[in-house]
Amino acid sequence: MGKARKGLWVIGCALLLIAGVMIAANLDFDAAAQTTDSSGVIRVSGDAVVTTAPDTAYITLGVETRDNLAEKASQQNAEYMSKIIAALKQFGLSDKEITTSGYYIYSYQEGEQRTSTVYVVRNQVNVRTNRLEEVGTIIDLAIKAGANQVQGVTFDTENKADLQLTALENATRQARDKAEAIAKAAGVTIKEIVSITEQGETYAPYTEAVVFRAASLDSAKTVINPGDVEVRARVIVEYRF
Numbered sequence: 426m427g428k429a430r431k432g433l434w435v436i437g438c439a440l441l442l443i444a445g446v447m448i449a450a451n452l453d454f455d456a457a458a459q460t461t462d463s464s465g466v467i468r469v470s471g472d473a474v475v476t477t478a479p480d481t482a483y484i485t486l487g488v489e490t491r492d493n494l495a496e497k498a499s500q501q502n503a504e505y506m507s508k509i510i511a512a513l514k515q516f517g518l519s520d521k522e523i524t525t526s527g528y529y530i531y532s533y534q535e536g537e538q539r540t541s542t543v544y545v546v547r548n549q550v551n552v553r554t555n556r557l558e559e560v561g562t563i564i565d566l567a568i569k570a571g572a573n574q575v576q577g578v579t580f581d582t583e584n585k586a587d588l589q590l591t592a593l594e595n596a597t598r599q600a601r602d603k604a605e606a607i608a609k610a611a612g613v614t615i616k617e618i619v620s621i622t623e624q625g626e627t628y629a630p631y632t633e634a635v636v637f638r639a640a641s642l643d644s645a646k647t648v649i650n651p652g653d654v655e656v657r658a659r660v661i662v663e664y665r666f
Contacts, residue, residue, distance in 0.1 A: 466619055467607050467664045471600030475592040476653040479580035479631060482560050485526065486567045487549040487574030495530065495544040502546040505571035510550070512570040516563065518554065526551045549576070561647040580651040581630040589626055592658035597621070600662040608666055619663035627657040 488505040492498035513523055527549040535541050552563060560578055568575070582588070600621075608615050631652035 465666050467604050467615070467666060469600050469603040469607070469662055469664070470624070471596040471598070471603065471660045471662065473592045473595035473599060473658050475588050475595065475656045475658075477582055477584075477588060479557065479582050479651050479654050480555060481581045481583060482552075482554050482557050482651065483579040483581065484552040484554070484560060484563060485549060485576035485578075486552065486564070486572045487527075487547060487576065488572055489545065489547045489574055491543055491545050493541065493543060495532070495546075498544045498546045499530065502548050506548050506550070509567050509570040509572050512566045513552065513563065516566055518552065518563075522553050524551050524553075525549070547574075549574070557651050560649040560651075564647045564649070577632055578649055579630050579632045580654065582654045585628060585656070588654070588656040589628065589658065592626065592656045593623065593660065596658040596660045597662070600660055604662065604664045608664075611666075613666040615664045615666050617665050619665050621660060621662045624659045624661050626659070627655075629655045629657075631655075 486509065488502050488509065490498045490502040490505065492501065510523055514520075525548070527547070529547045530544065532542050532544045535543050552567075554560070554563065556563075557580070564575060564578075604615060631654055
C-alpha cells in the first residue's frame with residue numbers, strides 16, 4: 426500500500442471514530458434531556474361548578490286517547506288538544522311558545538282471543554315560557570282542558586355559553602393553584618405550561634318530575650319550585666419546573 430493511500434485510510438478511520446463519538450454523545454444528551462423533562466413536570470387537574478338561576482321553563486304535556494276505531498281515537502285526541510291549546514293561548518302564551526313535539530298512533534289486541542283491536546293516539550306539545558312563577562298554573566290549565574299526560578318540567582337558561590366559559594376559567598385557575606401548591610411544597614418554581622387539555626364539561630338543566638293529578642282534584646294546585654342550572658368543567662394541565 427502506498428504512503429498516500431495509507432494516509433487517506435488512517436484519516437478516514439479517524440473521521441469515522443469521531444463521528445461515532447459525536448453520535449453517541451448526542452444520544453446520551455437526548456436521553457438526558459428526556460429524563461430531565463419527564464422528571465420536571467407537574468400534572469394536575471382543575472374542576473369547577475357554576476350555577477345560576479333558570480330563566481326559561483320547558484313543559485311537556487300530552488293527550489292519549491283509545492278506541493276500537495282509529496279515526497274516532499284520532500278525532501277525540503284532536504278535540505282535546507285543540508281545547509288545551511286554546512286554554513294556553515287564552516292564558517297568554519303565543520304560538521311560538523307552544524309546539525308539537527310528537528304524534529303517535531299504534532294498536533294492540535285485547536280480549537281472551539285477542540280479537541279486539543284497540544287504537545291508541547298520543548299527541549304531545551312542548552310549552553316554553555319565561556313565566557317561571559306560573560308553571561304550575563299552566564299545568565293545571567292544561568289538565569283541566571283535557572291533558573292526561575305530564576312528562577315533566579325542565580328549567581334552563583339562555584346564557585349557557587357564558588356559563589361554560591366561566592366554568593372553564595375557574596377550572597383552569599384551580600389547576601394553577603394546585604400546581605403552585607405542589608411546587609411550593611417541593612421547593613421548586615413553575616416555569617411554563619407544557620400542555621393544557623379540556624377533558625370534558627357537563628351541562629345539567631334542572632328537571633322536575635310532575636306527578637299527574639286526577640282532574641277531580643281541582644282544589645289542589647300544582648306547585649313547582651325551580652332549581653339551579655348547573656355547569657361543570659374539567660381541565661388537565663402540565664407545568665414544567
